[in-house]
Amino acid sequence: MKRFSSFIKKEFLHIFRDIRTMMMLLAMPVILLILFGFAIRTEIMNTPFAVLDESKSASSRQIIERMSGSRYFDLQKNPDNFNEIEKSFRKGEIKLAVIIPEDFSDDLYRTGTGNIQLSADASDPNEASIVTSYVQQILMRHQQSLMKEDKIPYTIRTEVKMLYNPQLVSAYNFVPGIMGLVLMLICAMVTSISIVREKEQGTMEILLVSPVKPVFIVLSKAIPYLLIAFLDVVLILLISNNILHVPIAGNIFLILFLSTLFILSALSLGMLISSVTKTQQAAMLMSGAGLMLPTILLSGLIFPVENMPVLLQLISNIIPAKWFITAIKDVMIKGLGFFSIWQELSILLGMTFFLLVVSIKQFKNRL
Amino acid sequence: MNSAITTENLTKQFGDFTAVDRISFEVAKGEIFGFLGANGAGKTTAMRMLCGLLSPTSGKGTVAGFDIYKQSDNIKRNIGYMSQKFSLYEDLSVAENMRLFGGIYGMNSKAIASKTDESLRELELTNDRNTRVKSLPSGIKQKVSFAVSIFHTPEIVFLDEPTGGVDPIARRKFWEMIYHAAEKGITVFVTTHYMDEAEYCNRVSIMVDGKIDALDSPEKLKNTFMASSMDEVFQSLARKAKNS
Numbered sequence: 361m362k363r364f365s366s367f368i369k370k371e372f373l374h375i376f377r378d379i380r381t382m383m384m385l386l387a388m389p390v391i392l393l394i395l396f397g398f399a400i401r402t403e404i405m406n407t408p409f410a411v412l413d414e415s416k417s418a419s420s421r422q423i424i425e426r427m428s429g430s431r432y433f434d435l436q437k438n439p440d441n442f443n444e445i446e447k448s449f450r451k452g453e454i455k456l457a458v459i460i461p462e463d464f465s466d467d468l469y470r471t472g473t474g475n476i477q478l479s480a481d482a483s484d485p486n487e488a489s490i491v492t493s494y495v496q497q498i499l500m501r502h503q504q505s506l507m508k509e510d511k512i513p514y515t516i517r518t519e520v521k522m523l524y525n526p527q528l529v530s531a532y533n534f535v536p537g538i539m540g541l542v543l544m545l546i547c548a549m550v551t552s553i554s555i556v557r558e559k560e561q562g563t564m565e566i567l568l569v570s571p572v573k574p575v576f577i578v579l580s581k582a583i584p585y586l587l588i589a590f591l592d593v594v595l596i597l598l599i600s601n602n603i604l605h606v607p608i609a610g611n612i613f614l615i616l617f618l619s620t621l622f623i624l625s626a627l628s629l630g631m632l633i634s635s636v637t638k639t640q641q642a643a644m645l646m647s648g649a650g651l652m653l654p655t656i657l658l659s660g661l662i663f664p665v666e667n668m669p670v671l672l673q674l675i676s677n678i679i680p681a682k683w684f685i686t687a688i689k690d691v692m693i694k695g696l697g698f699f700s701i702w703q704e705l706s707i708l709l710g711m712t713f714f715l716l717v718v719s720i721k722q723f724k725n726r727l
Numbered sequence: 728m729n730s731a732i733t734t735e736n737l738t739k740q741f742g743d744f745t746a747v748d749r750i751s752f753e754v755a756k757g758e759i760f761g762f763l764g765a766n767g768a769g770k771t772t773a774m775r776m777l778c779g780l781l782s783p784t785s786g787k788g789t790v791a792g793f794d795i796y797k798q799s800d801n802i803k804r805n806i807g808y809m810s811q812k813f814s815l816y817e818d819l820s821v822a823e824n825m826r827l828f829g830g831i832y833g834m835n836s837k838a839i840a841s842k843t844d845e846s847l848r849e850l851e852l853t854n855d856r857n858t859r860v861k862s863l864p865s866g867i868k869q870k871v872s873f874a875v876s877i878f879h880t881p882e883i884v885f886l887d888e889p890t891g892g893v894d895p896i897a898r899r900k901f902w903e904m905i906y907h908a909a910e911k912g913i914t915v916f917v918t919t920h921y922m923d924e925a926e927y928c929n930r931v932s933i934m935v936d937g938k939i940d941a942l943d944s945p946e947k948l949k950n951t952f953m954a955s956s957m958d959e960v961f962q963s964l965a966r967k968a969k970n971s
Contacts, residue, residue, distance in 0.1 A: 362830055362833065363831055363833060365830075366826065366827050366829075366830025366831065367827075367830075367831070369827075370816065370819065370823075370827050373818070373819055373823065374818055377818045377819075378818065561814070561817070562810050562812030563814050563815070563816060565810050566808060566809075566810065566814045566828075566876075568780055569778050569779070569780060569803060569806070569808040569885075570803060570808075570828075570831045570832065571800060571803040571831070571832065571833070572831055
């Protein structure tokens, strides 16, 4: 125990005495979080949606056909009541619901104005507003075609309801993404660099000649970064809640548990990288190109995964960050509980376990 | 057991290449044993097997009375090691490095504190106790590195080319430290390619192409090879080398 604690102490000294590491660990998450308020969204295709058609009229069917025929939308469900819509939203089966009231057709042809209600999942605010504007365009085209036929100006009004994030605050969406990115960076990149640095400087050899077991060497490396990463999670949550005014809707312990799980998987990735590389540059490149880029590009942090080619969507499934970000969004922003995210959770758990076993095995083999 | 190290036909092969070829020797307790050879002769590989970093392909060996195949944990507890690089933590102070390695070898806080004072006195670095290692000159770093490798008073200390890149005066001072350690009963196993240093050893072995070609005291070797210095002895042996 004495051996172990002197190791951990040493690791903390390394961190505290290196300004660059300190900045990377503590300042960067804050800067990223604040900078990422502005990111670019492009077209969103094949949004899954549901229609609650109470009107059951010819004109409501025309509208539904127009929407399902569009490449922007993909009709998933025809529920019978509001409860079912609500459930589908929570399960993440749909991003948008179109509710056509009973008297829509009568109103439209008698008074010239019909009302349609749109509900969008606004936990991703950009996506929600883009998707609703697509619907409005489709409705506009429908109005124009009606006018050509009857020479009477019809208006279809939409009432838009943003679910989960009524103010459309865009930070809502970025917070989970930033968490994924920062944790990946700290745990995988910084840890792998710090292990490889010891190889480069020759101190690893001295440690291996000493009676300390290799497993302990690795663990003593991992523990300080685990603690700091955990601190970063708390820091991010505090800043989001108090400065960016993102409400934390779900259970905080579930969020922390998810984060710890993800930290462990990232740490194992870092160890894996450190056992196959020999120089700090190589470790940096490998974690940069091999982990950071896919995390940024494929996890849904900047580009919605739904828009990617199928192949990339499949690849995105092997990225732990994707599952972490999805689950964190559900818990933190939608306020969903354990039972809604058990799938993501078990995938993440499986990945973490697998990576941990492989990295410890790999570490033993190489030394 | 009066031998600190024994080997019998110790061999290490990497694929087709035989890095260490059936070497047999004994090192007595308290001896300063020079392990010489050109680069690529197999010195480091042999040393790594003795330290438990590499497992041998065949042959026998004991270090501090423990078998190198089965008891490497016991061996590790009883040896010290200093590599070609200075291998201290540059961002830690002199005293912090000592405390760390004392802790790694399971010394308690009290023992660490008194040993730190003692080592600093011997190194004449009492005022540099809290100086970060990176700001020390390389000659001093090397002395600190040696002090750290024998901090836990091991039975045997392995020095892998400890004086590389250091000026002659610093090297001389370094050898004084080695003598001092040997007087305290620590067996010193040292590799070097400075032939003047070979003269300081009690006995030397010279490796050529993975084999030990000569093993005796420097005096006797010079007589056998009718040479005036160890350098000449080494030259006449190295000429037939293939690997270097």
